[in-house]
Amino acid sequence: MNSFSTDVVVVGSGSAGISACFELYQKHVPFVLLEKGNKVGGAGKFGAHGVFAINSTEQKKRHVNYGYREAFNGLTDYNHFFVNGELLARFLKKSGANIDRLAEMGLPVTVEQSEQKAHLNDPLVYHKFNNFKEKMTNWDKLPDKFTAAGNKVMLETAAVDLEYDNGLKAVIAQNKAGAEIRIAAKKVIFADGGYCGSQEMMTANFSDTKALLNLGERKSTGTGIRLTHKLGADCRHRPVLFAHGCAPSMSINPMKRDSAVETLTNLPLLWLDQTANRFVNEDVVYDFAMWGNAAHNVNGMYYVLLDQKTLDTFKQKEVNLEDTFERQFCDVGQTPRTTVGPLPNIQTDFDEAVKTGEVVKADTLEEIAQKLQLPYSSLTRSVNAYNQAVKQKEDDTFLKPAAELLFDVQEGPFYAIIEHCAILGTLDGVNVDRNCQPVKEDGTPLKDLYIVGNNVNGLYSDGYPSYEGIANGFAFVSGWIAAEEAIKSLNQEEK
Numbered sequence: 001m002n003s004f005s006t007d008v009v010v011v012g013s014g015s016a017g018i019s020a021c022f023e024l025y026q027k028h029v030p031f032v033l034l035e036k037g038n039k040v041g042g043a044g045k046f047g048a049h050g051v052f053a054i055n056s057t058e059q060k061k062r063h064v065n066y067g068y069r070e071a072f073n074g075l076t077d078y079n080h081f082f083v084n085g086e087l088l089a090r091f092l093k094k095s096g097a098n099i100d101r102l103a104e105m106g107l108p109v110t111v112e113q114s115e116q117k118a119h120l121n122d123p124l125v126y127h128k129f130n131n132f133k134e135k136m137t138n139w140d141k142l143p144d145k146f147t148a149a150g151n152k153v154m155l156e157t158a159a160v161d162l163e164y165d166n167g168l169k170a171v172i173a174q175n176k177a178g179a180e181i182r183i184a185a186k187k188v189i190f191a192d193g194g195y196c197g198s199q200e201m202m203t204a205n206f207s208d209t210k211a212l213l214n215l216g217e218r219k220s221t222g223t224g225i226r227l228t229h230k231l232g233a234d235c236r237h238r239p240v241l242f243a244h245g246c247a248p249s250m251s252i253n254p255m256k257r258d259s260a261v262e263t264l265t266n267l268p269l270l271w272l273d274q275t276a277n278r279f280v281n282e283d284v285v286y287d288f289a290m291w292g293n294a295a296h297n298v299n300g301m302y303y304v305l306l307d308q309k310t311l312d313t314f315k316q317k318e319v320n321l322e323d324t325f326e327r328q329f330c331d332v333g334q335t336p337r338t339t340v341g342p343l344p345n346i347q348t349d350f351d352e353a354v355k356t357g358e359v360v361k362a363d364t365l366e367e368i369a370q371k372l373q374l375p376y377s378s379l380t381r382s383v384n385a386y387n388q389a390v391k392q393k394e395d396d397t398f399l400k401p402a403a404e405l406l407f408d409v410q411e412g413p414f415y416a417i418i419e420h421c422a423i424l425g426t427l428d429g430v431n432v433d434r435n436c437q438p439v440k441e442d443g444t445p446l447k448d449l450y451i452v453g454n455n456v457n458g459l460y461s462d463g464y465p466s467y468e469g470i471a472n473g474f475a476f477v478s479g480w481i482a483a484e485e486a487i488k489s490l491n492q493e494e495k
Contacts, residue, residue: 005184006032006152008486009171010191011159011224014042014217015472016453017191019479020141022105027487032152032183034142034159034173036219042193043217043424043454044472045139048256049108049328050128051473055096058111059124066123068092071467078465084458086434090479091459098477099127100207104170106138106283114468115327118287126468130332152427156183162188162227168448169377177371184444186310186493187448187486190224191479194426194454196242197221205239205426211300213247213420225429233430235440237457240427242464242471243292245324246302246419248358253422254325260346263351264314265417266324267340268404269384270305272416273298276369276378278386281398285324291465296463303360303372304417308418311415315346320406350415363412372416383409426469429455436482449480 008031010020024031033040054071071092076083083429096330102109109127113120129135143153156176163169163182171188173181177463195201198216202209229235247253252262256430268282279302280294295302313319321339328335343349353359364370365383369376387409390397393402430438430451452476464471 001180003180003182006030007441007490008187008189009034009183009185010189012042012192013040014191014193015475016253016479020189020191020483021146023480023483027043027147028486030151032154035155035157036155038156041139042144044475045136047424048472049115049132050126050469051476052093052125052469053095053099053127053473054125056099056111058351063123066125067276078459081443082461085400087386087432087458090434090476090481094477095473106141107135110332112332112494116287116468117322117324119466119468128332141154159223164231181273186490188255189450189452189482189486190455191452193220194218194225195222195225196423196425197402206241208296208300211420213255215422216425221424228430228438228446228449228451232440234441235430238462240460240462241296242425242427243296243421243426245288245291245422247422248417252353252358260343260349261359261417263323263340263343265304265419266425267321268400269407270409272303272305272382274301276382278382278398282401283404287466289466292421293463300421302309302419304419305409305439306407306415307409307411308413309411311346311350314341314343316340321345358418360416362414365414368416425454426456428457431457434476435485450486452478452482
């Protein structure tokens, strides 16, 4: 077995891991970065468009009237006080300074109006990466800085075990070829992003796992959670899904933006659950977190039901509805489009999706009920009630705004887009103290171990909240906290 030594091992190179490495690099502390993938980065690099922060320099210049008191009380209330108050406080108080750190890392952001229509009037707390492509490029430059300073960055290499005896002795890693490597180390920081890539852990925690569309990091298989739990870390917490919007499939999803089928799933049309009933005000589409939570609440899947007349309208006309993902793909300063259409390829896109099974087509409602195995009586009742709401411009059950009651469902052919709750990961794992050290059930920390980002319990009680960019912001800050605490502990040990 190959063997070498270092001071700190960082597991994972997403937002939390790269942030921890940057702190170690700046403070000249030797480290090894283990990355399971063939390139650095995780969900924060490949998917996130910004971070949450309060009291940043730019916010202060713009006199943003939303600070620690509002954020702490807001998040505590949202979580019904099922929250790690000390960790939340530490994160919030460092979140503003993290904006300056991001610029130092080559990942600059600008405070901007929310990317989500539901939050256009929220306080300015969202900081968007100035240029998404440049963020990707500059992230890739960081490993060269680390290695030039004498540190190791090991791609396609995973942590698989720990040697631990009243303190860390070594991290056992394994490369792509299956060879094991022993890394003698004094501290380890687990920043491997939760467990959405572990079918076993997902199935154990979420009954609708099979229906979920995983747009997150499949390489996140719960390594840090499992290895710290084996040493006694307390993992008691309600499972929290990082639900974030919905989509039909991996091939028709918001990351691609190349199908009219996906466009129509991003609008407040008629939605029916797997019992053929409406289940929500479809206007929730304009809040990514709540949209995903609503789908998760109906077993992870629902149907968008429309008729041929609706399809033809979108093909020929400009419709006064906004695609909820339009704002996410605008760079800083760009003006989003707030209408949809004409969509000249919509019939072709739908016909292709019918062939692949992402859309079900039928001439009658009875036929579509048979194909989807829905109760026909419930389907007709739901459609009739919705058509009446469109006619009267009043939704007295779910209170959808009259301006969005545009399309009834009257004459075939009918189309049902099969929609899945999309997830970016998981948001539960290990209970920690304010220093991001895993704790035992009696609250005592496990020496030399740190766990951060989506591996951590305590920031969310049961679901991802509508604080845009908070998961990514916490990942960067918690990685920073863990590295600071590891350095502090190393310095104390040397005395």
